[in-house]
Amino acid sequence: MPFDLPQKTIGYFCSYVPEELLIAAGFNPIRIIPGATDASLSQTHLQSYTCYLARACLHRAIKGELNSLEGVIFTHTCDTMQCLADIWPQACPHKIVETFNLPTVLSSEKALPYTMAELERLKGRLEASIGLLIGEEALREAVKIANRKRILLQNLASRREKMPASRFFSLVNKALTLPLGEAISFLENLEVEEEENPGKVRIVLAGSTLDDLSLVDFIEESGGKIVDDDFCNGTRYFQTLADESIPPIEAIARRLLERPICPCKFLKPGAYSQSLLEKTRKAKAQGLILVRQKFCDPWGWEFPLMQSLFQEKKVPILMVEVEQPGSLGPIATRIQAFLEMIAEG
Numbered sequence: 001m002p003f004d005l006p007q008k009t010i011g012y013f014c015s016y017v018p019e020e021l022l023i024a025a026g027f028n029p030i031r032i033i034p035g036a037t038d039a040s041l042s043q044t045h046l047q048s049y050t051c052y053l054a055r056a057c058l059h060r061a062i063k064g065e066l067n068s069l070e071g072v073i074f075t076h077t078c079d080t081m082q083c084l085a086d087i088w089p090q091a092c093p094h095k096i097v098e099t100f101n102l103p104t105v106l107s108s109e110k111a112l113p114y115t116m117a118e119l120e121r122l123k124g125r126l127e128a129s130i131g132l133l134i135g136e137e138a139l140r141e142a143v144k145i146a147n148r149k150r151i152l153l154q155n156l157a158s159r160r161e162k163m164p165a166s167r168f169f170s171l172v173n174k175a176l177t178l179p180l181g182e183a184i185s186f187l188e189n190l191e192v193e194e195e196e197n198p199g200k201v202r203i204v205l206a207g208s209t210l211d212d213l214s215l216v217d218f219i220e221e222s223g224g225k226i227v228d229d230d231f232c233n234g235t236r237y238f239q240t241l242a243d244e245s246i247p248p249i250e251a252i253a254r255r256l257l258e259r260p261i262c263p264c265k266f267l268k269p270g271a272y273s274q275s276l277l278e279k280t281r282k283a284k285a286q287g288l289i290l291v292r293q294k295f296c297d298p299w300g301w302e303f304p305l306m307q308s309l310f311q312e313k314k315v316p317i318l319m320v321e322v323e324q325p326g327s328l329g330p331i332a333t334r335i336q337a338f339l340e341m342i343a344e345g
């Protein structure tokens with residue numbers, strides 16, 4: 001199959017989706033974001049104690065807002081995503097609904113051959129859907145083009161301290177939700193007006209995905225300065241490149257195993273918390289704010305470990321629980337108190 005910039009789009013929820021395979025199959029991979037401030041249509045399929053991310057995305061799909069997608073690719077991560085993958089074909093008309101089964105224990109010696117075999121399996125499923133074989137050359141080109149987008153986002157991140165954090169995150173979100181060619185040209189031609197952020201307390205913000213930019217604005221208006229992040233629509237997406245000098249399936253697999261993990265995956269006990277501590281120190285940040293989606297178990301389980309590690313190392317840490325965008329409520333006071341405590345030393 002010759003390689004052209006993709007015309008059709010396919011949606012995904014998780015940064016562990018192998019975008020390169022989708023690109024090589026002729027699709028624009030588009031991140032599905034909740035966007036809506038309403039998740040009511042999901043109630044016929046999901047309990048109200050499911051995270052807002054899953055409920056709002058399903059709501060958008062049932063409403064028909066995702067009908068232009070050829071399909072949706074899930075990953076084997078949390079229970080919520082597994083359930084959503086089962087429900088999706090009943091609720092939405094997409095032609096392609098597949099799950100990519102990345103192993104949970106990424107440090108196992110079997111993880112690499114397993115991931116490569118799983119990539120081959122998904123490749124076969126995509127080939128059956130499009131009626132074409134995906135050749136080595138198309139895969140190599142797809143690896144390069146996915147890397148190109150990640151490099152452009154890394155360049156943007158190198159200038160993040162010169163702009164309000166909400167602008168940085170909205171630019172990243174835009175790049176993740178545009179068709180590939182448009183996203184690359186948007187990032188290549190982006191001129192960012194520098195603007196001094198008056199916030200003084202250097203903070204790393206972390207969580208699964210970041211949808212509520214009013215939270216980011218609130219932190220910066222309250223004296224915080226977000227100097228780095230650990231989100232799947234942030235640095236976790238673009239921090240690691242695939243090796244263009246090795247066979248493409250191996251390069252894609254190695255990248256997935258070597259990129260920063262999230263609490264849905266396992267390397268060794270405490271690995272994720274340790275990586276956040278290192279990130280906080282490297283960014284010369286004075287504290288970390290963890291944004292947990294309400295009802296999200298993986299991040300809830302990780303927090304006690306993270307809290308004890310940060311407390312032991314005397315690095316301030318705060319967890320806030322969010323649900324629907326815009327409803328800061330009582331967490332506003334906790335954020336203000338946290339920033340004041342750090343500022344007063």
Ligand code: SF4
Nearest residue numbers: 014015077208232262
């Ligand atoms: S936090 Fe983990 S499971 Fe959720 S989107 Fe990111 S990589 Fe996927």
Ligand code: SF4
Nearest residue numbers: 051078080208293296
């Ligand atoms: S990891 Fe958490 S926020 Fe992400 S889909 Fe699963 S439950 Fe929802």
